[in-house]
Amino acid sequence: MSETAIVDTGLGDAEDDDFDDLFEEASSELPEHRYTDRELSWLRFNQRVLELAEDPTVPLLERTNFLAIFASNLDEFFMVRVAGLKRRIVTGLAVPTNIGTPAQRVLEAIGREAHTLQERHARAWAEGVRPALEEEGITIAEWSELTDFERASLYEYFHDYVFPVLMPLAVDPAHPFPYISGLSLNLAVRVRHSRTGREEFARIKVPPMLPRLVRVPERDTDRVRYLPLESLIAQNLSELFPGMEVLDHHAFRLTRNEDMVIEEDETENLIQALEQELLRRRFGPPIRLEITDDMDDLTLGLLIEELDISEQEVYRLPAPLDQRALFQLSELDRPDLKHNKHVPVTAAAFAPTDSDSKHARADIFAAIRKGDVLVHHPYESFATSVQAFLEQAASDPHVLAIKQTLYRTSGDSPIVKSLIKAAEAGKQVLALVEVKARFDEANNIEWARILEKAGVHVVYGIVGLKTHCKIASVVREENGRLRHYTHVGTGNYNPKTSRIYEDFGLFTCDPVVGRDVTRLFNELSGYAIEKKFSRLLTAPLHLRKGLLRLIERERQNALAGKPARVRIKVNSMVDEQIIDALYRASMAGAKVDVWVRGICSLRVDLPGVSDNIRVRSVLGRYLEHARIFAFENDGSPEVFIGSADMMHRNLDRRVEALVQITRPAQITELTDYLDLAMDDGTATWHLGENGTWTRHRVDADGKPLVELQDQRMKFIQRRRSPRRTRTTT
Template sequence: MTLEIVPDPAASAATGAGVPDEAYEVDVPYEPDAELVAAVEKFEDRFLDRELSWLRFNERVLAPAEDPTMPLLERVRSLAFVSSNLDEFFMVRVAGLKRRIAAGLAVRAASGLMPREVLEQIWDLAHALSVRQAEVFRDEIVPALAEEHIELVRWDDLDREEQKACKRLFKDRIYPVLTPLAVDPAHPFPYISGLSLNLAVVLRNPTTGKEHFARVKVPPIFDRFVPVGPSSSSGARFVPLEDVIGAHLKRLFPGMDVLESHMFRVTRNEDLEVEEDDAENLLAALEKELLRRRFGPPVRLEVEETISDSVLDLLVSELGVATEEVFRLPGPLDLRGLHSIADLSREELKHPAFVPTTHLRLAEVESSKPVDVFKAARRHDVLLHHPYDSFATSVQRFIEQAAADPQVLAIKQTLYRTSGDSPIIDALVDAAEAGKQVLVIVEIKARFDEEANIRWARKLEHAGCHVVYGLVGLKTHCKAALVVRDEPDGIRRYTHIGTGNYNSKTARTYEDLGLITTDEAIGEDVAHLFNNLSGWSRDPEYHQLLVAPNSVRSGLIAQIHREIAHHEAGRSSGIRIKANSIVDEAVVDALYLASQEGVRVELMVRGICALRPGVPGLSENITVRSVLGRFLEHSRVFWFDNGGEPNAWLGSADLMHRNLDRRVEVLVRLPDEESVGAIRELLDLAFAHDTFAWELGSDGVWTRNEGTVHLQEALIEGQRRRRSSS
């Protein structure tokens, strides 16, 4: 007897993604009865709020900046990341909450909170986090940088010669770019673009004594922190660009008295809404929507704490923001610009240099020619772990060799995000120009990468690639590449499925997993996937893949139920999941049920977690960890003990509604025991009691354990040992 696989409610026939029952066959089936389901559902507060969990995640991102044992410039970069993350949170999540409230669609969240209640808690947490970030910068980071002769100073701290140099810079380069905008009956309050830095200037006409208001935008084309004097390995001084502009406002308003000037910054709703059904050309529709994005309603106003009440009242009134949406902070605002400081050539203030190495199965032999990836893949599957295994000498080389190989007939690939000078794009262009069949599924709706993806789509089309923009209503988020090769013994498919984007730059800093294989069942499934995405194929099932929106949720729940069946039958059981976010209520409830039935569940979640671990009677057998380090933990792994014969899946899907219901996602079942064993070793290290991590309590608060082993450093050291012994 087999478990019944029930399709997801939101499943779309567009992907044709079914799950064969035989993939989940067990000796003792498990079908939870109504009483057991009710035992889970009686815990009405069993879900943590996803938005508040996201803010808790950024508290963890801020923690390295507060840690004096961290390399100094890494602490600086953490501050910049917090700013970027908060910007996106307000542009998307807070804007969405406000939009639902305004539209009268304010339904209660799974956490039990109404959107207005969530917003109230967001203001409290976000205000506290923003102030904490600003104070860490002012009170800890700036003094620590000064001790290392990297001085971030304000205008009044500059000596006479430095101010003269800035005056020349202003006259020669900055002044010609500035456009002061007056506010009076003939000049309405100007539109303030999202995330721009601005000076609010109060002027007085010395003849009439009348006061006026003006706005000056800080040009984003210049470096945020202006070097003062020559920089060297021994030291450097920087002043914020807005200070230089503020000191020379008289040049912009000759004949007027400058009474006040204050910095402010507006965050706007910048989420995208594109009605694909009504658009003849999705590219044109998206380009139009990107233009509209600049005029979204404001969701946050940041001002320096020194701003006068009168100027703040004017901004609040003209911008239409609520009092709680005002963030009054120690300056300077917008610490994203600290990335340029973190990039300074002071290697002693950063993590030790790390250079990825070529995977042992793809390592060069005693020859000047690179390893033939096809020959290596025919011998054995290659399980890649980036950035420890080089992306350039594995995935990138795989596509480049396919483009150049005369035996390759076709290349099919998905692209969600890619780098600005992408060698992957160049290889696909070369392949098309060489006459190969090239199909590229470009997701042009990848948030905040839309404009770049439009450019790549056009470039690929002009080169002769078949470019498809996915399926109506779904984002194509899966990471898959298929190479079809004509070989002496017939056509062979080479497949890569990964957890990360085909981006050579982020592959150096994102932790991801990938599989290169010639497994026929996987190749057949991926071929069907591409046919489903590009044409009208409606293949009813996949044998080695779970594909959202049809079968990822139901397939994983079936796997969880199978572990319960193994446990009840007295066999070994256990569930380990590593993901960026775990939110989906159906999967969380299945994990709760497994815990209640005695199955050990270990979760590693980088970001949002709505599951509440350690609740008596509900989740005593569930632990949740989070690891943040020099690399962004990004891989998604699903490991099941399976009665002592483990299986593991990896792929693109996080356990969130958008991934399971509104995206094309793929999980692949690892086809060989060696790969499954490698995943087990990785998870053993990640969940070891002495591995340093954040641990989630039942109250939704994260605390640091006392572990002495750092996961990423241990993996780096393991890579170095393998390199030295090879």
């Protein structure tokens, strides 16, 4: 395939209608129960995370981290996924899921699987990770195990730092049952009045601003011991209830519905509406109650009644609750218990040359002018590619304008600072801020206002759509003409997550891409409605049908006896139309490979339908985040990268962008990367019957299989030039 070959990604209206008719007719021939439910598939993804925590070959503190990731993932699942199902049931919108099962039955199945997984998670800690940590001198201690000296030292800490911020709240006729905030850890305390003998109930919130694991003062420096903060509070309850007899205490934790619904068509000010919705979210209805397994029936009955929660929504677990606290252990300076440190390298194209020696970094614009540059994070540095691109643009007197989408980043990010610096220098700067990015809404509103005050033109996209595409455009004057430098990526412009998220990014000064991206920004910031792009596939208008058309071409090639193959890497594979197109391609003889990190509604156990489909999943030290779409095209592969997952929200309710890769070497690199993930010699999870996943780690002789992320590190290191120096993100 020539470097300048470009697919026509637009679709005319008449052709759209014909394509819809073709799709509906072909899909009617497929079996009815051809999808796995997305929510149950998500739970199986989190099970894969848990399997990493259970794996003794994974470094110990990494296993601890995976336990915390599992807990954090499950919290968000309940706050959003389960909450959404319950809302549809309560409001009468309990439409069938994509497996044709009523939402209520899916909710019951989720409850069963979630209970099983949480119990397994607790066992993984109690029977696996915790004893292993103790063997390495890292202990989560019980109060009874402490010496008098240690107890006295911890009492001083309690009195100086904990006691002043505690707020015990009584429950009696004069004090109604207190509001319990979502994801807060609490102690339910029963006390008896010493004079009247009357029993009372009180609630104490464990302060979230204090370290959850309190370091135990040690005379033996070889050991590290912690006491959970709730245990320290529990041992000093007499300080909080003087004159009362403490009868009992138990930890509990509540999860609330934190899904957000904003009718943008009916609001005049999106920011104000969003701020109001953020306040409302704090008071969402309860959807899960976690309690310690020693809680008595009297206390549990009171919580169920006051919180208006069902017994099926109660999760009885061994202490400690909320194992997100285990993230704290990752701060320990024990490199022997972690993955070997990987330092990202500067991409070959951006490595300083002899002519750049007087500068700290290479001339990014000169490098891009030599040809498209493809970078792979975190193996290749975000700091010396994306960050350097925007920093140079902000400082370069020849740069006239910068336009960028921002979905998730931090206010102190060098990316944001570069935009502010450019605006203060008099350049035209446009930042499209997605203030509806889930759980980052308040943060995004705050730094959007900071950008506005600095003179950046801040816009919030199109009503009713989230802007999820990752694009940046720099307009530079060169020899009396304007040149567009463009970055299209698969990940957020976030220096922090770039260290742990696997993502690709393309830098190009191809005028075709420059025009496409300029038109897309005009559509996002103004009233332009683009019907056609040249090297981009964009949602919500073109992306799904563009992909369907490309998949259909592979099907037709297979029927004609030509080479036919579809290779896709995504976070989630849910969209029914895309899945049905893959089934039809498989039935025609095309090979279909899907590499998915999380949810997968596609099945591989349908005889005569999915015979040519393979699905793999990779989890490891980095979070697989890149989206890649590769089509064989009769021996002349076409490859796209971008921001879109195969989900309804991405294809119908978000602005997404895929860019076509045209340099042959980069096409080969991406297809080789996809092939490595699908190779039977690579350690992956394989999707099998009934939506189950099986981990493949060793071969028939018991020899460990190749770790994909380790192989990628080696590949990037091998192609470094002799002059290339290490850098950090």
